[in-house]
Amino acid sequence: MSSMAALRSIFMDGGCFSRFQEESKSLKIRKMPTRVSAVSAQKSDKSIKVGILGASGYTGAELIRFLANHPYFDISLMTADRKAGQSIGSVFPHLITQDLPDLVAVKDADFSTVDAVFCCLPHGTTQEIIKGLPSSLKIVDLSADFRLRDINDYGEWYGQPHKATELQKEAVYGLTEINRNKIESARLVANPGCYPTTVLLPLVPLLKTSLIALENIVIVSNSGVSGAGRSAKEANLYTEISEGIFSYGITRHRHVPEIEQELSNAANSSITVSFTPTLMPMSRGMQSTINVQMGPGVSVEDLKQQLTHLYENEEFVVVLPDNQAPHTKYVQGSNSCHINVFPDRIPGRAIIISVIDNLVKGASGQALQNLNLMMGIPENTGLSCMPLFP
Numbered sequence: 001m002s003s004m005a006a007l008r009s010i011f012m013d014g015g016c017f018s019r020f021q022e023e024s025k026s027l028k029i030r031k032m033p034t035r036v037s038a039v040s041a042q043k044s045d046k047s048i049k050v051g052i053l054g055a056s057g058y059t060g061a062e063l064i065r066f067l068a069n070h071p072y073f074d075i076s077l078m079t080a081d082r083k084a085g086q087s088i089g090s091v092f093p094h095l096i097t098q099d100l101p102d103l104v105a106v107k108d109a110d111f112s113t114v115d116a117v118f119c120c121l122p123h124g125t126t127q128e129i130i131k132g133l134p135s136s137l138k139i140v141d142l143s144a145d146f147r148l149r150d151i152n153d154y155g156e157w158y159g160q161p162h163k164a165t166e167l168q169k170e171a172v173y174g175l176t177e178i179n180r181n182k183i184e185s186a187r188l189v190a191n192p193g194c195y196p197t198t199v200l201l202p203l204v205p206l207l208k209t210s211l212i213a214l215e216n217i218v219i220v221s222n223s224g225v226s227g228a229g230r231s232a233k234e235a236n237l238y239t240e241i242s243e244g245i246f247s248y249g250i251t252r253h254r255h256v257p258e259i260e261q262e263l264s265n266a267a268n269s270s271i272t273v274s275f276t277p278t279l280m281p282m283s284r285g286m287q288s289t290i291n292v293q294m295g296p297g298v299s300v301e302d303l304k305q306q307l308t309h310l311y312e313n314e315e316f317v318v319v320l321p322d323n324q325a326p327h328t329k330y331v332q333g334s335n336s337c338h339i340n341v342f343p344d345r346i347p348g349r350a351i352i353i354s355v356i357d358n359l360v361k362g363a364s365g366q367a368l369q370n371l372n373l374m375m376g377i378p379e380n381t382g383l384s385c386m387p388l389f390p
């Protein structure tokens, strides 16, 4: 029996082939729109005003880089905390040629001048600031504050009670390729964490189609240091980071509940994962190695075929051919996620590797993809730049 026939018989036996077909249909990613809609065409010439809260941080700087070539979004408000009052060129000399407003404190910002904001603030401070924004604004929040649906989970993993519980209820989880229908009509999008993005893009489709087991999912991830943000921390000094690697948050990293929430949602059943993040001596980039148990009769080719099929029309998610190993260098500076699947030496298990740039697909790139959708313009607008290689 061919592997696809075996797979089909598993689904038929389990009565879930129709679910597979249905899920495949709903998961089948539509072609990236190439034409601007009539509504958005009226909004050309940078007429959509956006604000960046936390523009003096790493993700804020990445947004400025991408928005510089965006045909519809105009940055008309930028905030900072310690750096309020400064020009962007003094904070980030690589942006010195940009004609942008100076940084202001959040309390001095005039939100009546913007249609949408990217919120690039530390988690914890974000909730109350977003709660105070006009309800007419579209918001993409890059922090973790609105990602966990269960308020108790937030309290447990973030060590403080949530301060905007009503807003939390309306937040849509912004994993673009999987959730774009909901994102299109959302007012508040919780942009996924960088580690969760590398894990969810390959695993959500495989769980939805029951190709992998719910148990024994083991994830080991590696992150560039920019994942920790720009503010000075002793653990991130050159002397501590260079020429060495170390894992942290072992068994208790705050991305565990986010990963488990979205995987459980995809599988419609509770999932517990093993997750170990490691800090690598590099500025940007993220790689996850995910070891999974395949369903009975399922092969590595089946996993790969399913992911290839789902993502074949996607601009930003690429399933690599043959045995090419994903490499952080090949996605650096771009909104791409590269994925490949390999057989494990342990029978019945597979190794899935995915890479992103933590600052782009793991943060600002995906955030821009989401705001494009929320504003009704093509989702790849401003994002189609090549990776920076080598």
Ligand SMILES: NC(=O)C1=CN([C@@H]2O[C@H](COP(=O)(O)OP(=O)(O)OC[C@H]3O[C@@H](n4cnc5c(N)ncnc54)[C@H](OP(=O)(O)O)[C@@H]3O)[C@@H](O)[C@H]2O)C=CC1
Pocket: 053, 054, 055, 056, 057, 058, 059, 060, 079, 080, 081, 082, 083, 084, 106, 119, 120, 121, 122, 123, 125, 142, 143, 144, 192, 193, 194, 226, 227, 228, 229, 230, 231, 358, 359, 362, 363
């Ligand atoms: N870095 C990454 O790879 C990723 C980051 N994220 C999340 O995105 C958010 C931004 O991250 P990142 O850009 O790396 O962080 P940074 O530390 O580089 O920047 C934080 C920004 O927030 C401002 N800020 C800090 N404290 C306050 C405050 N109390 N009130 C108002 N503004 C404040 C800072 O201003 P100032 O500089 O003036 O102090 C700065 O502009 C965080 O929640 C982060 O966890 C998500 C995915 C990936």
Ligand SMILES: CC(=O)N[C@@H](CCC(=O)OP(=O)(O)O)C(=O)O
Pocket: 123, 142, 143, 144, 192, 193, 194, 195, 223, 224, 225, 226, 227, 228, 229, 277, 279
């Ligand atoms: C290297 C490093 O420190 N990475 C951060 C995660 C990156 C990030 O910013 O995650 P959020 O979007 O959830 O805030 C960390 O481990 O906390």
